[in-house]
Amino acid sequence: MHPTSSRLRALALTSSLLLTAHAPWLQASEGGVSSWPMGIELYGMGILPPPGTYAQVFVGNYLADSLRDDAGRRTARIDLRVTSVVPRFVWVTEQQVLGAQLGFHALLPLNDIRLNIQNGPHDHKRGIGDAHLGPVLGFHHSDKFHSALGVDFVLPSGGEYDKNDLINLGNHYYTVQAVYAMTYTDPQGFNADVRLMHDYNFENRATHYQSGRELHADYSLGWGVGNDWVIGVGGHAYQQISDDKCSVTDCAAAAQVQASDGHRGRSFSIGPAVQFSSKQGWSLSAKWQDESAVRNRAEGQTYWLKFTSAL
Template sequence: MHKNPLLASVFALGSGLLLACSASQALATEGGLSSWPMGIEIYGMGILPPPGTYGQIFTGNYEAKSVRDNAGNKAADIDLRVTTVVPRFVWVTEQKVLGGDLGFHALLPLNDMRLNIKNGPHDSKRGIGDAHLGPVVGFHLSDKLHMATGVDFVLPTGAYDKNDIINLGNNYYTVEAVYAMTYANPHGLNADVRLMYDYNFENKDTHYQSGQELHADYTLGWGVGNSWVVGVGGHAYQQVTDDKCSASNCAAAALVEETNGYRGRSFSIGPAVQFSSKDGWSLSAKWQQESGVRNRAEGQTVWLKFTTPL
């Protein structure tokens, strides 16, 4: 392990956009990483489609030039770029649960990552990240108001080495509770929120346990007709419990203590647009800039999302 706690944390920053691939973070929680790629969802995040099988492709590119410390000041200059392609499969069954439609989803990210630390080392990785899968139940409260709830399980399928400065996976399990709502009006207000709460298990290689996390993806837009929605979107993130590191040789233990748990936070916002075809497919795009960052990298992300029946 690296002897300098801050440098050790920057080195851990790797797993990038994981997921889903979220390299939009770089400190707080171990290596500043979260299992969910913040802001990846765009419009329609609370709508579970009719029974059937669906495919989605998310593509994203994240770039960061600095790491922010516990006070929001620049702690390090970096050059981080993570490009990800995330295929996702959704199966909605005929089964009803409490009046809602039962579905399942699974995804596996493919990441291309590069990290350069100013006056320090550099590295790059390419391969699969950590898989997500889980059940979901969707409700259609009206023709415009929709709701979905479920649980995601994140599996440590990405390659990991505690001595590398970047990694494709986090090397620990996460359980994520999910609640999402969408209000969709083709000729008026469109609003979405996906609220998530993460419980992270211990990384057995480092004996580090990242704190619990509360975060949300959101969009707000206006249906302008002709199947288009335009507006803004992003994410809000707050770590709600302390990181823990019990190992006697844990390089980040002092930093966790000095920063009262080494909790991270961030917020992003930017333009978002969606086109929905009469044939059932849709294409969304979003650009988001991070601000108010604590104990993480600060950067910007471009997301594209394509959905189609299979």
Template sequence: MNKKSFSTPVIACTTSLLLAGTSQLAQATEGGLSSWPMGIEIYGMGILPPPGTYGQVFVGNYLADSLRDNAGDKAADIDLRATTIVPRFIWVTEQQVLGGNLGFHALLPLNDIRLNVKNGPHDHKRGIGDAHFGPVVGFHHSDKFHTAVGVDFVAPTGSYDKDDLINLGNNYYTVQAVYAMTYTDPNGFNADVRLMHDYNFENRDTHYQSGRELHADYTLGWGLGNGWVMGVGGHAYQQISDDKCSASNCASAALVDANDGNRGRSFSIGPAVQYSGNGWFISAKWQDESGVRNRAEGQTYWVKFTMPL
């Protein structure tokens, strides 16, 4: 592979893009949030580019009009708009680890979040979110089949106030394990899956610890032979352990117990497209959520641009 033939890299881009709300509005992990923006990755999830430095920019917009409870019923009407611009730096080294190339990445999202609750409060925040960084090792099994393994660390650099309706950061650390696979053919079938497991540490301001999360981004597509890939993509999400609140006077403890640990889930699907230029790539996606439990339900738009530096 050379710098003009790589696809979108796999390194985890766990951009903290969405709101950090209160337990009164959204359940399933604290504020109904995750460090990973579900479904952000599109094609080439399992391909690490050749040694070198790369720049990447994500532009996303999430729109939601309802909150879903533990049974999937509407719990509240809302108007949530979360817009983000995420510059990201990627460095792939010459160092080999178990036969694969070692790489690193770092990013810091710029967020603009608005939330209006019907017949209730509203809030607006703008600024930096939580920082993300981590290593990855990429393997090229053939010209068409690629895998990657990585670990991402999320640091609470975004502003946070437990009394605010929304926040720019989650105020806790997250460690995310990542395994991704890509099968790519410029003149045929393309398939990607990125499996992730999140361990969330306690929010020291609220003594609330969000449960462990298992989720996957996926795409299916067909290469047209002229640089274009057309298909569908989305995500599948399931929280696999209960939320907890360690403080003896935690107001959320009874709510967590009453809702089976506030375990969330969701699924999304929608059209996805990618175009490969002369050493650069641009991809776009729209996805609609369904089967949501204990989280906001909405639609997401993503555009991603990648190029060597």
């Protein structure tokens, strides 16, 4: 693999908060959303690049038209649109820890959220979402097989929060996300990636609501067709693995959680994906993914663009 191409295809271990809409009428993991934008990562998500400083810009557009309940039935027709621009900076140090590269990353998303409920209210907000930051260790097992281990901290920095508003720019609670990612890459052959994540969500002090723990994975499969192109598919798998909770006895949500088996969410997505890595020091990837098997969450489709460059 060309050193520059490897460097650019590598930068995808941890990423951004692109979807942080909070809507009281949604279900599962308070507001029906998670700190992680499901399926955002693409090829090379388990490779940490050589020491240096890197910049990425993610552009995402999520469109949802329905809300699904415990049984997958549509409970409401909606028009939810979340557009995000997210700058992310990564610093890979010269330091070695346990035989791995040590790196750090930080990002702060800019979100535009529009929500209309059929025969109901609507809302629109634009501003800063919740920040992500954390350390990462990158392991290089061979020229083609790589892995990475990290912890992400999600900070409730998403502007002014009002529990009575239909949507908010941030979730208003802390999340700790454990991450393990693996990549097998071949510029002239098979490519496979998976990023496994476990989220622990702390209580939202404004609502006394605590979203359950979440287990999810981004994945991609592709084929290197030469000339620095990879073409294939990608998406996500998501399952909430513990119940939502409400810590006060008069919380209206508490009865709803108990009545619906903890409001545990679930979803799956797949769609086409493509990536180009130039020898001049940048890369561009694009994907579209459609959600299915959705429970207790909004159901829709997502478009992603990601631009990466060494600084």
